Amino acid sequence: MKEYVMGNGAIALGALKAGVNVACGYPGTPSSEIIETLAKYPHEGLHLEWSVNEKAALEVAAAASYAGARALVTMKQVGLNVASDPLMSLAYVGVEGGLVVVSADDPGPISSQTEQDTRRFADFARIPVFDPSSPEEAFEMIQDAFACSEKYKTPVIFRPTTRVCHGYASVEAQERYQPKAFAGFQKDAGRFVIFPRLSYKNHGLIEKRNVRIGEDFSSYRYNTIEGEASEKAVLASGISYMYAKEFLKDHPKIRLLRIATAYPFPEDFAKKALSGVKEVLCLEELSPYLEEQLLKLAGKHALSLKVCGKLTGHVPHMGENSADSIAAILQEFLGIDAPKGGRKITDLPSLPVRPPVLCAGCPHRASFYAVKRAMAGQKTYYCGDIGCYTLGNSMPLDMVDTCLCMGAGVTMAQGFSHVDGEGKAFAFIGDSTFFASGITGVVNAVFNEADITICILDNSTTAMTGHQPHPGTGINMMGHDAGKISIEKILQGIGLEKIVTVDPLKLDEAIEAVKECASVRGVKAIIFRSPCIAIERSGKTCSIKDSCINCKACIRQTGCPALSLSDGKVTIDASLCTGCGLCAQVCPVHAIGGEGDE
Amino acid sequence: MNKDILICGVGGQGTVLASRIIAAAAMAEGNIVHSAETIGMAQRGGPVTSHVRIGETAYSPLIPLGQADLIIGFEPSEVVRNLGYLKEDGLAVVNTTAVKPVTASLSDSGYDGKEMTDYLAQKVSCIFADGEKECQRLGSVKFLNILLLGIASGSGRLGLQKETILGEIEKRVPAKFREANLKAFLSGFEIGTKKEEDKEP
Ligand code: SF4
Ligand code: SF4
Numbered sequence: 001m002k003e004y005v006m007g008n009g010a011i012a013l014g015a016l017k018a019g020v021n022v023a024c025g026y027p028g029t030p031s032s033e034i035i036e037t038l039a040k041y042p043h044e045g046l047h048l049e050w051s052v053n054e055k056a057a058l059e060v061a062a063a064a065s066y067a068g069a070r071a072l073v074t075m076k077q078v079g080l081n082v083a084s085d086p087l088m089s090l091a092y093v094g095v096e097g098g099l100v101v102v103s104a105d106d107p108g109p110i111s112s113q114t115e116q117d118t119r120r121f122a123d124f125a126r127i128p129v130f131d132p133s134s135p136e137e138a139f140e141m142i143q144d145a146f147a148c149s150e151k152y153k154t155p156v157i158f159r160p161t162t163r164v165c166h167g168y169a170s171v172e173a174q175e176r177y178q179p180k181a182f183a184g185f186q187k188d189a190g191r192f193v194i195f196p197r198l199s200y201k202n203h204g205l206i207e208k209r210n211v212r213i214g215e216d217f218s219s220y221r222y223n224t225i226e227g228e229a230s231e232k233a234v235l236a237s238g239i240s241y242m243y244a245k246e247f248l249k250d251h252p253k254i255r256l257l258r259i260a261t262a263y264p265f266p267e268d269f270a271k272k273a274l275s276g277v278k279e280v281l282c283l284e285e286l287s288p289y290l291e292e293q294l295l296k297l298a299g300k301h302a303l304s305l306k307v308c309g310k311l312t313g314h315v316p317h318m319g320e321n322s323a324d325s326i327a328a329i330l331q332e333f334l335g336i337d338a339p340k341g342g343r344k345i346t347d348l349p350s351l352p353v354r355p356p357v358l359c360a361g362c363p364h365r366a367s368f369y370a371v372k373r374a375m376a377g378q379k380t381y382y383c384g385d386i387g388c389y390t391l392g393n394s395m396p397l398d399m400v401d402t403c404l405c406m407g408a409g410v411t412m413a414q415g416f417s418h419v420d421g422e423g424k425a426f427a428f429i430g431d432s433t434f435f436a437s438g439i440t441g442v443v444n445a446v447f448n449e450a451d452i453t454i455c456i457l458d459n460s461t462t463a464m465t466g467h468q469p470h471p472g473t474g475i476n477m478m479g480h481d482a483g484k485i486s487i488e489k490i491l492q493g494i495g496l497e498k499i500v501t502v503d504p505l506k507l508d509e510a511i512e513a514v515k516e517c518a519s520v521r522g523v524k525a526i527i528f529r530s531p532c533i534a535i536e537r538s539g540k541t542c543s544i545k546d547s548c549i550n551c552k553a554c555i556r557q558t559g560c561p562a563l564s565l566s567d568g569k570v571t572i573d574a575s576l577c578t579g580c581g582l583c584a585q586v587c588p589v590h591a592i593g594g595e596g597d598e
Numbered sequence: 599m600n601k602d603i604l605i606c607g608v609g610g611q612g613t614v615l616a617s618r619i620i621a622a623a624a625m626a627e628g629n630i631v632h633s634a635e636t637i638g639m640a641q642r643g644g645p646v647t648s649h650v651r652i653g654e655t656a657y658s659p660l661i662p663l664g665q666a667d668l669i670i671g672f673e674p675s676e677v678v679r680n681l682g683y684l685k686e687d688g689l690a691v692v693n694t695t696a697v698k699p700v701t702a703s704l705s706d707s708g709y710d711g712k713e714m715t716d717y718l719a720q721k722v723s724c725i726f727a728d729g730e731k732e733c734q735r736l737g738s739v740k741f742l743n744i745l746l747l748g749i750a751s752g753s754g755r756l757g758l759q760k761e762t763i764l765g766e767i768e769k770r771v772p773a774k775f776r777e778a779n780l781k782a783f784l785s786g787f788e789i790g791t792k793k794e795e796d797k798e799p
Binding site: 168242359395396 | 608663678
């Protein structure tokens with residue numbers, strides 16, 4: 001039976017077909033739907049979890065693999081940074097059952113902090129990487145990745161990019177899946193306990209093995225040659241291959257190579273495919289990885305081959321490619337005058353900008369607003385973190401001074417407190433991020449006597465990535481109620497003396513709590529607790545009464561997208577408003593009421 | 599069949615359901631379909647698009663510029679933003695109700711979509727519909743996507759049977775909203791057929 005699924009769904013179905021026994025991950029766009037899809041399809045016998053972070057996910061999977069099970073680990077590219085500690089060592093130790101780490105790259109970047117290239121990570125760790133260029137391929141290739149991992153007893157990286165993860169296509173879905181049968185863990189300290197001499201020995205073996213894998217990959221079914229022999233050729237990978245194919249369908253004579261296994265580089269394949277070629281253009285996103293491999297190849301074999309791409313200015317270093325950008329680059333490289341291209345757009349009216357904002361009624365807006373009001377006029381440091389609440393940076397809230405990486409808010413606030421005893425340092429961190437990487441930062445603060453106020457924005461979900469459960473919400477991916485882990489108790493356990501829990505939508509109380517915490521020294525925490533509007537719909541709305549003096553304070557102070565001006569008058573869009581009542585508490589003449597008004 | 603359909607709007611307007619229904623209907627009629635959607639940070643009130651590509655040789659998940667047969671626009675300025683994708687003889691179905699971004703409200707810039715619809719009327723072949731008014735009649739803004747889908751279907755440019763689309767709608771909406779969605783689709787279909795007839799010389 002064929003099903004129309006997202007690329008991430010195709011990866012999940014491919015893994016099920018490969019008999020995956022354990023799947024772990026941490027949510028991150030564009031990878032989150034893999035674990036979610038596994039949960040939706042029949043998966044009896046599969047252990048499925050949202051791990052607390054990517055490092056934990058990989059370690060859980062590693063042990064399962066040592067026992068002979070097939071294990072899948074999913075994350076976005078920055079998650080791989082978190083998982084890099086176990087990954088680097090695991091590369092030396094190797095695996096027993098197939099272990100595939102899906103690390104989804106995000107050229108653009110569309111929803112990420114970095115434009116890093118996971119293929120480089122694979123090279124760095126000396127482990128194979130697969131790079132699909134469509135959802136259909138992803139479905140097939142993830143199965144190949146498991147087979148490769150098991151054959152060579154190495155972890156394997158599978159690297160889709162956003163357009164593959166979020167593209168839709170039809171792939172095969174089965175009524176039921178058979179998890180792989182496996183032998184169980186065989187104790188072998190010489191193999192599974194990493195020691196310097198083991199790493200030394202395995203380092204040599206790994207380099208030898210990688211040559212063999214490169215030879216294997218030279219006949220891999222997704223490393224392909226199309227078109228005729230020509231002096232100018234094109235090498236593409238991932239989604240760029242599809243863009244190139246789209247353009248070259250009208251120019252079938254041009255030779256198009258595609259390399260789906262960037263590392264270990266399929267040298268024989270490339271050498272054969274490029275014989276007779278004088279100039280090759282590399283089309284890839286993120287880093288010029290394949291381009292550099294060709295440069296090495298040309299040097300190693302003294303080929304007279306000109307290699308064009310990012311390093312020669314033919315292709316931009318940053319951002320994602322598109323069908324149109326690739327078409328333009330190819331036209332120039334091949335000297336083709338193409339009739340295609342968009343319609344001529346002239347005298348375009350100026351378009352409204354739409355930066356992403358916190359949703360109407362989002363409790364984070366109220367939390368930020370309470371801190372802003374409480375601290376008005378004082379010197380402050382607002383350290384943000386990764387999640388929906390990064391959007392607290394937008395006007396008019398303007399409440400995020402720094403954002404670096406997951407969990408950094410808590411620790412960066414400490415840095416500011418140590419270099420400036422006067423200013424008040426705040427950390428804003430979401431509930432899921434707190435569990436993922438906030439707790440150790442709080443321990444650090446207490447031990448090193450920082451003076452910070454930690455604001456935990458607890459909306460009882462992992463909102464940004466599509467509302468995944470986490471340790472604070474109780475129900476896990478196996479569908480079991482594991483009990484909610486209490487943030488308050490964790491903080492008490494660490495030794496915080498001041499821990500206040502407030503409902504951010506009760507503005508006065510929230511402001512009071514902030515003032516109270518900011519006025520004492522040491523490590524303090526405020527838990528702003530109110531559910532994400534997307535998981536708990538209130539059904540309420542507020543409206544503007546006739547007594548409105550049109551001062552626009554509500555819009556200017558909250559910036560709620562449900563508030564807007566219509567013919568110069570403030571109105572509330574009832575389809576967006578959740579009746580959170582924040583604007584009503586801001587209005588100086590109490591002109592906002594309605595169902596949200598008690 | 600080869601068809602490229604671009605659906606655009608603002609995060610939260612229900613563009614995704616519309617694109618899934620079109621894709622499913624096209625597959626039900628035996629076509630190969632690919633589509634791509636905006637997901638993640640950009641969804642939160644930002645511009646969103648879905649590219650639906652029907653046909654065997656549609657390799658790129660995104661429609662190349664100038665190749666969309668049809669744009670289904672949930673918001674007038676978003677249609678203008680994506681106009682470059684439309685074929686010379688393509689059609690745009692446009693909801694004239696503007697979604698005002700917070701930035702516009704903060705700066706009193708007074709964006710109301712009028713300038714956009716004027717521009718579109720001048721430049722391309724369009725079917726306009728006052729989504730707000732139509733939805734009031736239908737009882738909820740939740741039906742905007744099905745209404746616009748109805749218009750697109752009525753215009754004949756989807757190249758899909760009305761019955762196939764209706765079948766896919768039925769599969770995807772909860773039973774208690776089935777009647778209302780059917781009504782939304784049919785009133786859209788009527789607008790679409792009528793407007794396309796008006797255009798005949
Ligand atoms: S009550 Fe006010 S602040 Fe809250 S969602 Fe409605 S308009 Fe926005
Ligand atoms: S703050 Fe109150 S009085 Fe001022 S515009 Fe808003 S509703 Fe009207």
